[in-house]
Amino acid sequence: MMLLEKKKKRISNEKWKELVEEYKKSNVSKYEFFKQKNVPRSTFYKWHRILVENKRNTVKNKFIPIRVKECEEERSEEIKSEMIIESKKGIRIGF
Known part of the structure; x- marks a missing residue:
């Protein structure tokens, strides 16, 4: 099946996502895939670059879980609480 006829047709974002996924699952060369689908x-x-970058950005923006160590219920007034946040790049923030 040819995706585009001889006349230029606009392909939706969703269709491009489908095409990129279809190519990844296919066992044909890029050249053959373009030829079969009549895609420039x-x-x-x-579109492949746009979709890959969007996927990377989506993953980067997700929250990551944090673990809180359990502390003793009874504490002396002299003990000072402290919290340190450290990023993967080594940046530390203390409270």
């Missing part, structure tokens, strides 16, 4: 190579590469 440069446009496919552009």
